[in-house]
Amino acid sequence: MSQTLLDVVHDYERQASRAVRWETREDARRTANYLRRMLGNREAVDPTRFELRLSTLIDLPVTWCERHGYRAVAGLEGYVIQRGDEPTIIAKVGNTLLWDGQRITLGEAT
CATH class of the missing domain: 4.10.860 (DNA Excision Repair, Uvrb; Chain A)
Incomplete structure (x- = not known):
């Protein structure tokens, strides 16, 4: 094993x-x-995707989002992510953050 x-x-x-x-x-x-x-x-x-897991250290998704020009704040239920006047993204454990070269979107866990 x-x-x-x-x-x-x-x-x-x-x-x-x-x-x-x-x-x-x-x-x-x-x-x-x-x-x-x-x-x-x-x-x-991986610059194109980041899966949020229970084992993920809090600062890693924040840093990943900052590399793409977003501000991310860790909260009780997950992360609040935003850039400029774009709609706020609420991400939680099990979601995947996806970068398409222009913006971050949220993917559901499979």
Whole structure:
């Protein structure tokens, strides 16, 4: 059975929650955070699409939108995205942000 990077992140998070020694717990948490950041950065590399997942770090979609000239703010239920006087986009986990070269639109998860 092959593990995905997200599975490895979860393994480190479990190790951190079970660790007795503070140093062991902190090492496992730091490793999990590093791998989660690496996973998110890998997902954010595609300039044409960004899928919002539960595992997505909050700042990655914001940065992705800013690269396309939009302002994005993380909220309780997802992200509010807007550029100029264009209609506001409300994106939540499960949605995919799509860039067509001109504007961001919202795609539903498949």
